Amino acid sequence: MDHERTTMRLTREAFAANFAETEQGLTRRSAMEESNRCLYCYDAPCIKACPTGINVPSFIKRIATDNLKGAAAAIMDANPVGASCSRVCPTEELCEGACVLNDASEPIRIGLLQRYATDWAINGGATLFQAGVSNGRRTAVIGGGPAGLSAARELARSGFAVTVFEAKPLAGGLDTYGIVSFRLPQHVSLWEVEQVRKLGVDIRTGVSVGSDIAVSELIEQYDAVVLAVGMGQVPSLGIEGEALEGVYDAIRFVEATKTGELPLPLKGARVAVIGAGNTAIDAATCSVRLGADNVKMVYRRTKDEMTAYAFEYEFAKRDGVEFSWLTAPVRIVGNADGKVTHLECVRMALTGDVGKDGRALTMPVEGSEFLLPVDAVILAIGQSRRLELIEQLGITHNRGVVIVDEETRRTSHPMIYAAGDVAFGAGQGEAMVVSAAEQGKRAARAIERHFAAKPRSEAI
Amino acid sequence: MADLRINLAGIPAPNPFWLASAPPTNTGYQVQRAFEAGWGGAVWKTLGDPIINTSSRFAAVHFNGQRVAGFNNIELITDRPLEVNLKEIYETKKRFPNHALVVSLMVEPKREKWHEIVKRVEAVGVDGLELNFGCPHGMAERGMGSASGQQPDLVEKQTMWAKEAAQTPVIVKLTPNITDITVVARHAVMGGADAISLINTINSLAGVDIHTWNTVPHVGGKGAHGGYCGPAVKPIALSMVAECAKDRAIGVPISGIGGISSWQDAVEFMLMGASGVQICTAAMHHGFRIVEEMIDGLNNYLDEKGIASVMELTGQAVSRYSTWGELDLNYRVVARINDETCIACNKCHIACEDTSHQCIDMLTDEGGRRYLKVREEDCVGCNLCSIVCPVDGAIDMVEVSGGQASMSWNEMQQAIVRANAGDDTASTTGKEAV
Ligand SMILES: Cc1cc2nc3c(=O)[nH]c(=O)nc-3n(C[C@H](O)[C@H](O)[C@H](O)COP(=O)(O)OP(=O)(O)OC[C@H]3O[C@@H](n4cnc5c(N)ncnc54)[C@H](O)[C@@H]3O)c2cc1C
Ligand SMILES: Cc1cc2nc3c(=O)[nH]c(=O)nc-3n(C[C@H](O)[C@H](O)[C@H](O)COP(=O)(O)O)c2cc1C
Ligand code: SF4
Numbered sequence: 001m002d003h004e005r006t007t008m009r010l011t012r013e014a015f016a017a018n019f020a021e022t023e024q025g026l027t028r029r030s031a032m033e034e035s036n037r038c039l040y041c042y043d044a045p046c047i048k049a050c051p052t053g054i055n056v057p058s059f060i061k062r063i064a065t066d067n068l069k070g071a072a073a074a075i076m077d078a079n080p081v082g083a084s085c086s087r088v089c090p091t092e093e094l095c096e097g098a099c100v101l102n103d104a105s106e107p108i109r110i111g112l113l114q115r116y117a118t119d120w121a122i123n124g125g126a127t128l129f130q131a132g133v134s135n136g137r138r139t140a141v142i143g144g145g146p147a148g149l150s151a152a153r154e155l156a157r158s159g160f161a162v163t164v165f166e167a168k169p170l171a172g173g174l175d176t177y178g179i180v181s182f183r184l185p186q187h188v189s190l191w192e193v194e195q196v197r198k199l200g201v202d203i204r205t206g207v208s209v210g211s212d213i214a215v216s217e218l219i220e221q222y223d224a225v226v227l228a229v230g231m232g233q234v235p236s237l238g239i240e241g242e243a244l245e246g247v248y249d250a251i252r253f254v255e256a257t258k259t260g261e262l263p264l265p266l267k268g269a270r271v272a273v274i275g276a277g278n279t280a281i282d283a284a285t286c287s288v289r290l291g292a293d294n295v296k297m298v299y300r301r302t303k304d305e306m307t308a309y310a311f312e313y314e315f316a317k318r319d320g321v322e323f324s325w326l327t328a329p330v331r332i333v334g335n336a337d338g339k340v341t342h343l344e345c346v347r348m349a350l351t352g353d354v355g356k357d358g359r360a361l362t363m364p365v366e367g368s369e370f371l372l373p374v375d376a377v378i379l380a381i382g383q384s385r386r387l388e389l390i391e392q393l394g395i396t397h398n399r400g401v402v403i404v405d406e407e408t409r410r411t412s413h414p415m416i417y418a419a420g421d422v423a424f425g426a427g428q429g430e431a432m433v434v435s436a437a438e439q440g441k442r443a444a445r446a447i448e449r450h451f452a453a454k455p456r457s458e459a460i
Numbered sequence: 461m462a463d464l465r466i467n468l469a470g471i472p473a474p475n476p477f478w479l480a481s482a483p484p485t486n487t488g489y490q491v492q493r494a495f496e497a498g499w500g501g502a503v504w505k506t507l508g509d510p511i512i513n514t515s516s517r518f519a520a521v522h523f524n525g526q527r528v529a530g531f532n533n534i535e536l537i538t539d540r541p542l543e544v545n546l547k548e549i550y551e552t553k554k555r556f557p558n559h560a561l562v563v564s565l566m567v568e569p570k571r572e573k574w575h576e577i578v579k580r581v582e583a584v585g586v587d588g589l590e591l592n593f594g595c596p597h598g599m600a601e602r603g604m605g606s607a608s609g610q611q612p613d614l615v616e617k618q619t620m621w622a623k624e625a626a627q628t629p630v631i632v633k634l635t636p637n638i639t640d641i642t643v644v645a646r647h648a649v650m651g652g653a654d655a656i657s658l659i660n661t662i663n664s665l666a667g668v669d670i671h672t673w674n675t676v677p678h679v680g681g682k683g684a685h686g687g688y689c690g691p692a693v694k695p696i697a698l699s700m701v702a703e704c705a706k707d708r709a710i711g712v713p714i715s716g717i718g719g720i721s722s723w724q725d726a727v728e729f730m731l732m733g734a735s736g737v738q739i740c741t742a743a744m745h746h747g748f749r750i751v752e753e754m755i756d757g758l759n760n761y762l763d764e765k766g767i768a769s770v771m772e773l774t775g776q777a778v779s780r781y782s783t784w785g786e787l788d789l790n791y792r793v794v795a796r797i798n799d800e801t802c803i804a805c806n807k808c809h810i811a812c813e814d815t816s817h818q819c820i821d822m823l824t825d826e827g828g829r830r831y832l833k834v835r836e837e838d839c840v841g842c843n844l845c846s847i848v849c850p851v852d853g854a855i856d857m858v859e860v861s862g863g864q865a866s867m868s869w870n871e872m873q874q875a876i877v878r879a880n881a882g883d884d885t886a887s888t889t890g891k892e893a894v
Pocket of ligand 2: 480481482483505506518531532533535536537538564592594595633659660661689690691693717718719720738739740741742
């Protein structure tokens with residue numbers, strides 16, 4: 001077993017340096033130059049391209065006129081997680097992709113300007129919003145990720161008492177635990193949580209609905225419930241060897257880099273990442289930063305079917321990540337100590353046909369199996385559904401994807417609304433922080449409308 | 461949330477941002493849209509005997525990639541019938557009773573003409589009148605606008621005629637195309653003006669097309685001087701507002717106009733004595749919604765400064781706008797270059813070397829690194845280097861104490877007079893100082 005290697009942990013210092021935010025924020029001068037370049041378009045396409053409809057030209061004009069508080073307020077008003085979004089939104093596909101200057105010169109760097117304004121608010125400790133006058137109604141939000149925080153913030157602003165139940169020790173969802181620190185430092189997400197808390201929202205962390213508190217209790221005690229539990233861990237691939245030491249679930253793997261635990265011992269390691277979505281890329285670039293010698297992404301299809309964003313792909317390539325297209329994992333091989341040593345793969349070939357989802361079909365090339373010597377395997381083939389909780393709530397779903405009315409986010413249960421990843425899939429929505437935020441807002445609006453239409457009877 | 465309401469010579473408005481009399485206030489449709497967008501007031505496009513406008517009217521000066529540094533026009537007053545305007549003014553006021561609706565007027569310098577128009581306009585219900593003695597083109601050829609605005613006695617007389625008939629406050633709008641604006645302002649006040657507004661546009665020719673040799677703009681190959689406004693005129697307008705605010709013989713509220721395009725500009729005009737501001741070019745460049753950013757910025761500024769009402773700003777900086785003779789000749793600043801921040805473009809060096817006092821040295825340290833240093837003893841504190849420096853914080857102008865007590869030129873002259881007491885020539889020198 002000459003292939004086996006001893007891998008090590010990075011020192012704390014090296015870890016901190018490797019996971020520090022990659023992109024530098026704008027300097028005041030570049031923010032001024034950039035904001036003054038914005039045309040302040042009327043009926044601007046960037047507003048429409050932003051799922052939360054941030055008034056982009058307005059916040060940019062406020063930066064240009066040294067009104068950073070106004071800029072931050074305009075952003076956070078439309079998007080309760082606007083600081084995180086400034087860092088994690090695929091802006092090329094959203095606002096910046098829509099900028100009219102794309103064809104004339106260079107699009108305005110909206111994401112960076114948004115970060116400039118929200119960083120100001122974070123650093124200056126500005127209070128941007130206040131709770132509405134109490135209307136006596138109580139709402140529960142299950143899950144404190146972007147969708148849940150967004151719903152909670154809006155409900156609190158319109159006078160509802162809001163309790164957020166969050167299973168993890170900290171709120172923020174994947175912004176806090178799932179998106180790599182070098183793109184989104186945890187403090188940014190926690191600041192957003194704090195903004196919601198400051199409106200009087202009761203955020204109960206460490207409380208898992210369904211186990212720590214019964215679903216029936218919530219339905220009895222609250223006037224409306226917003227389900228915003230996102231998705232779960234990476235599902236099993238169903239191949240041999242998944243339980244070996246050195247096999248990781250990509251979500252837990254990234255989480256381990258965000259929670260202050262000891263860095264995973266990947267220094268010098270050869271890592272195979274299975275999958276080619278954004279999560280897979282994040283796991284790969286995290287591996288590089290943990291000191292891995294070689295990181296390969298193993299994907300059964302081709303580059304054209306890869307679901308990762310183009311900028312994510314470029315980022316991984318710059319990090320030296322290698323891509324093995326048309327390669328499918330067959331089994332994971334371990335040694336006598338139960339440690340991973342190899343990933344057995346098989347080459348795939350295009351059949352020439354296209355599947356129902358429009359993607360090219362592939363099939364294994366007989367006899368092409370080979371052993372890839374590795375020290376770690378990271379599984380990143382999507383996320384599982386929180387089926388148990390959804391069933392307990394008794395709401396309609398399609399294989400774990402909660403079915404909602406797009407505009408109101410109402411589920412089949414009249415007092416339960418759903419927002420974010422929990423209702424993503426089966427042709428519904430997109431798994432992005434910004435869409436989770438918008439859906440949370442919509443659920444809150446629908447609840448507001450619902451109760452404004454039926455004022456409380458206690459006044460009699 | 462600070463109180464943004466103002467009261468200008470008895471005309472209340474929900475905020476200090478008014479649209480100036482110009483194309484944005486041409487119709488009821490526009491003014492109502494503006495009020496919906498948040499503007500606190502509007503001065504209706506100047507009414508008078510309808511005229512004919514030319515086609516091709518505006519031109520702008522763009523500066524290094526930024527559009528509309530200055531704006532130039534050869535448009536005249538309203539080209540719509542008086543009855544139509546009056547009907548729309550009535551409807552607008554009815555829909556927006558709490559917004560300031562002022563109507564701008566311009567007629568021939570005849571008493572009956574002024575009486576007639578004032579009465580007709582006030583009859584539909586307006587909050588005030590603005591007399592346009594400022595338009596520098598077209599109307600001047602007919603003895604109106606700046607032609608009458610340049611004659612202090614005509615300004616006084618016409619103001620008086622308007623006041624004889626007026627029930628609502630009368631604001632006199634001044635032309636900047638004059639040597640000393642305070643002279644005309646004083647005459648407006650003698651004529652009974654309740655307030656003054658300034659500035660109207662400045663005589664200008666936006667440009668010449670170097671290929672066709674036509675003027676910019678041109679009307680079928682011919683051009684005429686126009687009126688200049690927009691960001692480029694702000695310093696001129698601001699100094700004229702300040703001069704009027706300082707002048708005790710004027711003493712009426714001021715509506716500040718000229719190049720205001722942000723909340724910061726508005727704050728500056730108010731600090732220099734304006735009770736409110738009027739805006740034209742910025743609205744023409746960006747649409748009415750620009751007022752949202754102005755209101756938000758002003759509000760946050762006041763909150764941050766702990767100022768409860770915007771009206772507290774008016775005139776706060778006027779006393780600091782003094783005369784040259786009062787400036788302390790012993791006050792001294794010098795330039796200091798911050799090595800950490802400097803990006804070594806060397807622009808300060810060459811500016812000082814070629815065009816100021818040759819006191820920024822280009823040096824090399826032991827490590828071979830090049831750096832810039834000011835010889836402070838030779839620096840006259842002119843600010844040029846910090847003006848051409850492209851980086852915030854790379855050059856500071858710092859106060860240095862020369863250890864001498866403050867001494868202005870006026871004080872110096874008086875000291876000379878005292879020292880030479882009895883000397884024949886002393887009194888003449890003393891007079892020059894004033
Ligand atoms: C690795 C990774 C990288 C990503 N990168 C990006 C990116 O760059 N840009 C982007 O826009 N999107 C990205 N996404 C997607 C994005 O993070 C999600 O779409 C978004 O977080 C969804 O928000 P949510 O609130 O629906 O769910 P989540 O963020 O998952 O939050 C759900 C919350 O509910 C809590 N919860 C779950 N069950 C219970 C329960 N029973 N009781 C109480 N609380 C519970 C969870 O602990 C969690 O805090 C990424 C996702 C992953 C996994
Ligand atoms: C196209 C145009 C037409 C104008 N017409 C009038 C007018 O009819 N009456 C008037 O008093 N001022 C008129 N003005 C002057 C403006 O009211 C204002 O005094 C001037 O534009 C300065 O303000 P600004 O720099 O904000 O544009 C006009 C200005 C422009 C640009
Ligand atoms: S960002 Fe682009 S599209 Fe949006 S307002 Fe500015 S210039 Fe227009």
